[in-house]
Amino acid sequence: MQIIETFYTKRLFAERLRFIHLNDLDRMHQNKQVMATLGGIRSDDETRLFILNNVHHWEQYGYGLWVFLDKINKQFVGRAGLRTTLVEGKNEVELAYALMAKFWGQGLATEMGEKILRIGFDLLGLQDIVCFTLTTNLASKRVMEKLGFQYERDIIHAGLPHLFYRLIV
Numbered sequence: 001m002q003i004i005e006t007f008y009t010k011r012l013f014a015e016r017l018r019f020i021h022l023n024d025l026d027r028m029h030q031n032k033q034v035m036a037t038l039g040g041i042r043s044d045d046e047t048r049l050f051i052l053n054n055v056h057h058w059e060q061y062g063y064g065l066w067v068f069l070d071k072i073n074k075q076f077v078g079r080a081g082l083r084t085t086l087v088e089g090k091n092e093v094e095l096a097y098a099l100m101a102k103f104w105g106q107g108l109a110t111e112m113g114e115k116i117l118r119i120g121f122d123l124l125g126l127q128d129i130v131c132f133t134l135t136t137n138l139a140s141k142r143v144m145e146k147l148g149f150q151y152e153r154d155i156i157h158a159g160l161p162h163l164f165y166r167l168i169v
């Protein structure tokens with residue numbers, strides 16, 4: 001299996017998430033608007049643990065989350081990628097994405113998702129990828145639909161109602 005450390009999309013540069021991204025992730029995780037749909041803001045300690053878990057994920061599976069920078073001015077745009085997760089007792093590989101609010105509404109989550117799905121299916125050989133969001137997160141629901149995910153069922157995840165979608169290769 002190939003390890004994809006970095007890649008480009010049309011407007012973005014992606015690099016494997018590491019501890020060097022702590023400041024950017026702290027800024028994201030302490031932003032109430034961004035974190036409203038992601039379980040609320042996280043302290044610096046919680047973000048360090050988040051990075052540690054994601055660094056281990058990369059070591060264990062050879063893929064994980066990437067940090068995305070604007071190609072032109074290198075500004076931190078967000079984080080997105082693939083991670084294993086347990087949904088109602090079943091192991092799944094999830095597409096995850098979160099962007100700083102100033103970058104919302106420009107098609108960037110969809111641009112990240114398209115490339116990550118190609119990596120997942122074509123280079124990592126995954127057979128299916130899931131994506132889920134709070135029932136109230138209409139922007140994320142729209143991103144999933146634009147990426148071709150099919151609605152599968154409603155689920156309770158982290159104690160909250162979510163829409164659960166799947167994309168099969």
Ligand SMILES: CC(C)(COP(=O)(O)OP(=O)(O)OC[C@H]1O[C@@H](n2cnc3c(N)ncnc32)[C@H](O)[C@@H]1OP(=O)(O)O)[C@@H](O)C(=O)NCCC(=O)NCCS
Nearest residue numbers: 037097098099104105106107108109110133138139140142
């Ligand atoms: C959800 C999120 C990733 C979307 O990022 P984005 O770059 O704005 O997404 P895109 O521009 O690619 O697509 C958004 C789509 O949702 C639509 N949309 C936005 N707000 C909407 C709303 N309230 N109701 C319905 N559709 C909405 C947009 O019009 C667009 O669809 P279109 O291209 O057909 O016009 C971003 O808002 C975010 O990071 N939110 C916080 C973290 C988060 O919720 N992550 C997902 C967890 S599951």
